[in-house]
Amino acid sequence: GAVVSQHPSWVICKSGTSVKIECRSLDFQATTMFWYRQFPKQSLMLMATSNEGSKATYEQGVEKDKFLINHASLTLSTLTVTSAHPEDSSFYICSARAANQFFGPGTRLTVL
């Protein structure tokens, strides 16, 4: 079956630093990947749609200059949280589209 990986699985960083999260489709090519964020006891919320070779499409209220998305190949999308602050602490999940959406295992970000 289609497998999506994320790296790292968890990260702790200091406030003001930048963190990069990778999302890879391991056995299929994905022209479209999605980035979600999930706060405790809340729904997964779509942050942005990442399209290979073009700019990402951000959902309303998501700062594109803070959450940088790069989809440089058909198997890799990266999300960089720039100048992270404690309120950015969350669970970030990506998905990649084949016939359906396949989700990665998520990355737990904690900003101190």
Place this chain on the structure above:
Amino acid sequence: KQEVTQIPAALSVPEGENLVLNCSFTDSAIYNLQWFRQDPGKGLTSLLLIQSSQREQTSGRLNASLDKSSGRSTLYIAASQPGDSATYLCAVSQGGSEKLVFGKGTKLTVNP
């Protein structure tokens, strides 16, 4: 704006019991509805996907129904097992869009 609600928020049952999880959505113009399973700190596993033209889907001990006109879906789990303990998420996609709108989930605990 589509909103997805899941009831109950949490459910605890003894092993072997049959149970029903509920999902409702405000905009009936959906493309499909999916049920996912999420284990603590993990990504999502797709359980069942129902197209808007379908009424139900079955997989093993799981049965999902869809009543699009009333904006409701149920996930029926037969003969529950401790291994079924997880959070179950319902998500809908709108026509022409791959965006998924998620509910907050139902946390299920099956006690041995």
